[in-house]
Amino acid sequence: MARQHIQPTQQERLMRDDEFIVSKADLKGRITYSNQVFAEFSGFTEAEFLGKQHNLVRHPDMPRCVFKLLWQHIESGQEIFAYVKNLCKDGSFYWVLANVTPSRDAQGKVVGYYSVRRKPNPKALAVIIPLYKQLLQTEQNAGAKEAIETSLTQMHNLLQEKGVSYERFILDLQGL
Template sequence: MTTPGAPRAERRAVRPTGVERTFSPDELIVSKTDARGVITYANDVFLRVGAYSLDEVIGQPHNLIRHPDMPRAVFALLWETLAQRHELFAYIDNLAADGAHYWVLAHVTPSYGPDGSVVGYHSNRRRPSRAGIAAVKPLYDQLLTEERRHPTARAAVAASSELLRRLIAERAPSYEDFIWSIISEKGD
């Protein structure tokens, strides 16, 4: 573990290799962050599947594992939901340190301090079913296409977030209901 005050290693750029990694259905990937989304805890499954050492993740932003093919709109929805002090379930494709990717069904919740304030976030991720991934991937592909049409990150997130709201409204009353319908229907 890094000594407090010691310089952190520079964050390296990771290029996706197209290699998919998975983990056992009985394993959970667990991480905790502070209120800014900086990693304060990662379990051994997180480290093994993500191909990171503990020193490489503690103190880093959780988006360290963000895959470039994950729509930003999903993360905007995540942060919007957490800001309302609600939990969120989401299918996420993560990027490992070695360029491999791995799909998860994430359950992210706020963590509260003794005074009731949000002091961080806790995320448990389990392995999703192949059918669940197949159900969500076309939606994510549409969101990515929309994001890539816009010259700035802000415009991309706004446009894909609006598209996400419209597409979800066609399928379910909310994103949460949409995810639960996939979990129920596809057997996650």
């Protein structure tokens, strides 16, 4: 089933406190491995997601700038934490706190990415959801060509006002 044919619903699925969604992707973001929890939450079978872009589960409510930040970090060899709203095959959604880390070979060369997702702190989502709505609106108002840069600027301004890095902002929210 192609992602673009999924009609998002308002039905939320909640992760349990003791579970983790794990997946691996190649340098292009194609899924090369996942655990059973990924299949359970996404609703896709292994045959439907292996070899497919990880954005198969990208929810349309996610601002593009968040993924721009994510790719900037991991392509430069850094890990990143991010709150992500994912789309399920049936149109429902689930929130995660994702930790994405570059995978390296014996020589230290990045050969792919490893992601572990867990249940996000509901108090953090109370901050993230309205922020993501603002960023998404900024992207829509800016138009396709300027969307990401405009919302990235908005995010950087927020972080500068708070006097924190992106990483500190995300981790502080999880600790609320």
